[in-house]
Amino acid sequence: MDEFDYVIVGAGSAGCVLANRLSDGGRHRVALLEAGGSDLNFWVRMPIGYGKAFYHDRLNWKYLTEPVPGFDGRQSYWPRGKVIGGSSSINAMVFIRGQAEDFDGWRALGNPGWGYEDVLPLFRRMENNVAGADEWRGKGGPLTVTNIEGVVHPLCRNYLAGGTEAGLSRNPDFNGVTQEGVGIYQITTRNGFRCSTATAYLAPARRRANLRVITAAHATRVLFDGKRAVGVEYRQGGEARQVRARCAVILAAGAVNTPQLLQLSGVGDPALLKRHGIDVVHAAPAVGRNLQDHIGFDHLYRSRQPTLNDVLRPWLGRLRVGLRYVLTRSGPLSLSVNQGGGFFRTSPERMRPNMQLYFSPVSYTRAIPGRRALMSPDPFPGFLVGVSNCHPTSRGQLAIRSADPFAAPEIQPNYLSTEEDVQELLEAAHFLRRLSRTGPMREIIEEEIRPGPAILDDEDLIADIRARSGSVFHPCGTCAMGPDAATSVVDPRLRVHGLEALRVVDASVFPRITAGNLNAPTIMVGEKGADLILADTR
Structure with a gap:
């Protein structure tokens, strides 16, 4: 069985950042699991190709919500990236950080270290703004941002x-x-090509001997020894496989797949888990709650x-x-x-x-x-x-339909x-x-x-x-960050409440949705999460 220091589930907007930062310097062995395949695809690399990628069977999870009462009973389509780079490989590339008040609001909810003055250096670090650096913008970072x-x-x-x-x-x-x-709008392109996190972060890191990227690897459950996460089980090519984590398992599968995987692994509302015949590892009723979307x-x-x-x-x-x-x-x-x-x-x-x-x-x-x-x-x-x-007050929820890890979850966003x-x-x-x-x-x-x-x-x-009306494809909040385990899933250091060696680092940790497109703040969460993990390891 393969063993690594860190096992990351999801090679998306945050997962690729984590893979790069955690493998930097060669001190830690890192495994990155991705259910999808390569981003070397014409519809991914050509910027306007997202019109095809949004509905591409091999690049996209293509989720549908439940009928939404506020939408006259209509379902809402939710494209989510099922490819290296995740949704940063299929999005419309608009680069928006959010408002300073958004992050100050996160801090005010009991999340120290997440105010605007705390995260601004991370936004500047991650960016290569073609127009140049200033008090707010960065130059020389991995992610190219182009003024059009x-x-x-x-x-x-x-x-x-x-x-x-x-x-x-x-x-x-x-x-x-x-x-x-x-x-x-400014967009994440570089020399006429899409600049996803796969391009910006993962591609340079894949040359490192201490990073292993495993594609077509559909994570089915987190493995526990008591209350400690010790690995991940996944299916690849019809076979069940496992990978072990010495330091931590990090879920970066996004606002849909991360809470789904937690519930499949026995972390969630006990009533939901028991209804589907899943043994309760840890009672965490907030998993899948607090769903927000623009x-x-x-x-x-x-x-x-x-x-x-x-x-x-x-x-x-x-x-x-x-x-x-x-x-x-x-x-x-x-x-x-x-x-x-x-x-x-x-x-x-x-x-x-x-x-x-x-x-x-x-x-x-x-x-x-x-x-x-x-x-x-x-x-x-x-x-x-x-x-x-920018700041909807409606809240929804997400829950598994069964113990089948390949069944899409039930999504009710409760729009309007x-x-x-x-x-x-x-x-x-x-x-x-x-x-x-x-x-x-x-x-x-x-x-x-x-x-x-x-x-x-x-x-x-x-x-x-x-x-x-319809979704503009910005779901978040389903594993919210906060100090109270009764109403949140992770603490301000992105550790799952009540469990050891298990982190969540993706848009699901947003306690409240930010104003504008979510790719940039999700990448920032990846940067912040990597810093926290490395600091705790040291």
């Missing part, structure tokens, strides 16, 4: 001008002094001017941009379709931004899960302006289960209408297609929000 302002679609100019006319300030850096305002909706417009639809829809246009990308690593295929963005307050009484903006110079009709393709947009010039909530979430999205819908009436936006809007001019009053707008 000079190459975005021309319609972004109208969006930015419309945003300022609607009352928002122009923000050149959402990861700088403030998040509030309207601007162009949700949003788009307003869809027919454009008076050409959009990416005119480029990506015709076969000749696709051929041209394809050749341009192959020859120069530039053009629309080297970018995300989420180009313009921003953060704003839906009412002046709010102390900080509570809503995120997206401007995409492309439009498409959302199909059933598994059918959407970003390179098959609408057959007319169109674009989207979308919003998503609070009146506060409904009302702030209603306010956001009114803002989108106000934005659309600005001079720069009127120049390019021929008509509003969705929700459409007939949807006017609050009741109809709320009905539209319930009918068309």
